[in-house]
Amino acid sequence: MNNTEHPAPLSPQVCRGLIEAAGKAPSADNNQPWSFRCVDDAVQVFHRRERGLSADVCDLFSWIAVGAAIENLVLAASANSLAADVQYHDRPFAVSADGERIATVRLRSGGTPDSLHAFISERVTNRRLYRRNPLSATENANLHATVRDPDSHLYLLSERSDLKKLSQLMFQADRVRFEHQPFHEEFHKALRYNANEAQQARDGLDVNTLELPPLAGPLLRWLRPWKRMRLANRFGMSRSFARYSVKQMLRSAAVGLLTTSERSDPSYLEAGRSLQRIWLTATAQGLAFQPLGSLPLFLTRLEVQQTNGLAPRHVARLRELVEPFDALFPAARGQAPVMLFRVGRSRPPSARSIRFPLNQIDAGE
Numbered sequence: 001m002n003n004t005e006h007p008a009p010l011s012p013q014v015c016r017g018l019i020e021a022a023g024k025a026p027s028a029d030n031n032q033p034w035s036f037r038c039v040d041d042a043v044q045v046f047h048r049r050e051r052g053l054s055a056d057v058c059d060l061f062s063w064i065a066v067g068a069a070i071e072n073l074v075l076a077a078s079a080n081s082l083a084a085d086v087q088y089h090d091r092p093f094a095v096s097a098d099g100e101r102i103a104t105v106r107l108r109s110g111g112t113p114d115s116l117h118a119f120i121s122e123r124v125t126n127r128r129l130y131r132r133n134p135l136s137a138t139e140n141a142n143l144h145a146t147v148r149d150p151d152s153h154l155y156l157l158s159e160r161s162d163l164k165k166l167s168q169l170m171f172q173a174d175r176v177r178f179e180h181q182p183f184h185e186e187f188h189k190a191l192r193y194n195a196n197e198a199q200q201a202r203d204g205l206d207v208n209t210l211e212l213p214p215l216a217g218p219l220l221r222w223l224r225p226w227k228r229m230r231l232a233n234r235f236g237m238s239r240s241f242a243r244y245s246v247k248q249m250l251r252s253a254a255v256g257l258l259t260t261s262e263r264s265d266p267s268y269l270e271a272g273r274s275l276q277r278i279w280l281t282a283t284a285q286g287l288a289f290q291p292l293g294s295l296p297l298f299l300t301r302l303e304v305q306q307t308n309g310l311a312p313r314h315v316a317r318l319r320e321l322v323e324p325f326d327a328l329f330p331a332a333r334g335q336a337p338v339m340l341f342r343v344g345r346s347r348p349p350s351a352r353s354i355r356f357p358l359n360q361i362d363a364g365e
């Protein structure tokens with residue numbers, strides 16, 4: 001700390017602003033697995049494990065979301081001319097009624113505003129079909145340059161032949177998603193079948209954000225009981241759903257893979273921060289963005305050998321994806337996959353997701 005930097009006790013107003021920004025982060029199925037508490041010059045960051053996805057492995061999805069929330073917090077602090085030191089805590093995490101204490105963000109005066117802050121509210125998941133025209137060299141370079149964590153690595157594919165190969169891998173991974181009962185049930189637990197339900201719950205996936213073809217929404221609802229879905233899968237339903245992911249990937253300017261050097265809680269949290277910076281940088285350039293979580297999560301599951309519960313034919317199908325995936329991203333071999341995403345130009349999404357009210361995520365209120 002130099003002479004011009006001092007610990008900054010946070011006023012209630014600044015604290016509220018920081019937590020509000022953090023809560024606008026993306027999360028898997030919009031599960032918002034976080035809460036925050038201001039104490040003196042710091043914001044404590046908690047993981048609400050009960051809100052995490054049961055399909056998660058090594059807490060990957062939770063850490064991406066909490067990491068993205070931390071990045072928002074740090075950016076919002078920078079807009080208040082506050083500099084942040086993020087400290088990650090070790091396991092076993094301290095547990096209280098607020099959740100598991102994952103990190104403490106200490107704030108001091110002397111910060112420089114980061115312009116990405118202006119895009120926190122604008123950032124959104126856009127699941128529309130995008131235009132195919134490639135990213136410009138500047139857009140491409142900006143996405144790479146925004147990553148600050150030395151252990152986060154970004155790879156972008158834009159050759160049509162590569163996107164085609166990758167879309168086939170996604171197809172197989174998504175089929176497993178729709179053919180495995182626990183994944184099916186978790187997805188439907190998160191689905192909000194109309195805007196009213198989404199408004200009441202303030203979490204989960206509003207079906208209107210999914211940009212589904214006409215009638216797919218009511219069909220999804222009808223298929224909620226596993227018995228129906230299982231029967232429909234015999235007639236190719238999982239293939240039809242997965243085919244839509246293929247189409248989405250092909251209708252993109254590029255697909256990105258974010259990896260981290262090692263598989264650990266702080267690395268995943270830092271990668272979540274990197275993903276958020278990439279997403280905000282895409283937003284700043286007018287680019288649409290959609291994370292594609294299933295393939296990286298399945299690959300992680302295989303790597304850490306957490307395949308129990310999956311049918312042997314699904315495990316076999318997933319294993320066949322490893323080699324072709326590595327061939328598409330040769331430089332990422334040996335690194336831990338974090339997230340795939342598609343990026344491109346598109347109209348804005350039809351709907352936006354909702355968040356919990358501030359008093360539900362501000363443990364100090």
Ligand SMILES: Cc1cc2nc3c(=O)[nH]c(=O)nc-3n(C[C@H](O)[C@H](O)[C@H](O)COP(=O)(O)O)c2cc1C
Binds near residue numbers: 024029030124290352
């Ligand atoms: C870890 C993680 C995994 C995600 N996986 C997917 C995915 O596989 N497909 C998808 O369409 N969106 C995915 N999302 C986007 C979330 O559904 C989205 O962030 C959430 O619903 C909130 O909406 P918003 O991003 O528009 O604020 C993922 C987000 C995160 C953080």
